[in-house]
Amino acid sequence: MNKPRQNSINFIEDRLLSHSKVESIEKIQDYYYLIKRNSGLRDIRLVLSDDYTVGIADLIQIKETYPDMNAILTVSSWNGYTKSVKIEAKKENIGVFVPRELLGALNLDQYWKYIKMDDDGEPIDFGGRSG
Numbered sequence: 001m002n003k004p005r006q007n008s009i010n011f012i013e014d015r016l017l018s019h020s021k022v023e024s025i026e027k028i029q030d031y032y033y034l035i036k037r038n039s040g041l042r043d044i045r046l047v048l049s050d051d052y053t054v055g056i057a058d059l060i061q062i063k064e065t066y067p068d069m070n071a072i073l074t075v076s077s078w079n080g081y082t083k084s085v086k087i088e089a090k091k092e093n094i095g096v097f098v099p100r101e102l103l104g105a106l107n108l109d110q111y112w113k114y115i116k117m118d119d120d121g122e123p124i125d126f127g128g129r130s131g
Contacts, residue, residue: 001062003031004050008075012048012099021106032066041109044095046071046102054081054096059089071095071111073102 004012009031016025016033021041026034028045035044047062047069054074062072070093074081081096089096095105095112105114 001031001047001058001065002050002052004048004075008050009048012073012075015099015103016106019103019106029066032069035106037106041106042111044071044106044111045069046073049074050076050079052079054079055085056082056088059085059094059096063094069094071097071102071105073097073099075099 013025016022016035021037021039023036023038026036028034031048033046033048035046037043045066045068047066049058049062049072051058051074054072059072062069072081072089072094074097077099080098086096090112093110093112095102095114097105097114101114101116104116105111108114
């Protein structure tokens with residue numbers, strides 16, 4: 001896992017703290033956060049990564065390092081993830097996101113199912129890459 005730069009971490013922390021569904025964030029370890037949400041929404045245990053493309057091998061490694069995590073965010077807007085990792089993670093109720101997607105997913109109790117839609121109701125795949 002590539003570790004995020006401090007300015008990327010600060011950006012994400014600021015966005016999380018200003019989100020209407022976020023009650024608080026707690027840094028558990030470097031790059032690992034507990035996000036407590038309001039309105040009865042379940043907590044999210046989020047790992048920050050700066051991998052250009054998050055894939056299955058990254059998911060396995062992150063799960064070994066943070067066994068109780070339930071979301072991965074690749075922090076840079078030019079980063080993404082493979083379609084296969086999104087599918088595999090979803091089977092385990094783990095969300096894999098780029099920043100825009102995470103901010104939308106925070107509104108859902110089942111955040112790992114979040115898919116960005118366009119004005120016509122068609123899925124927009126901001127983070128996905130083939131593979």
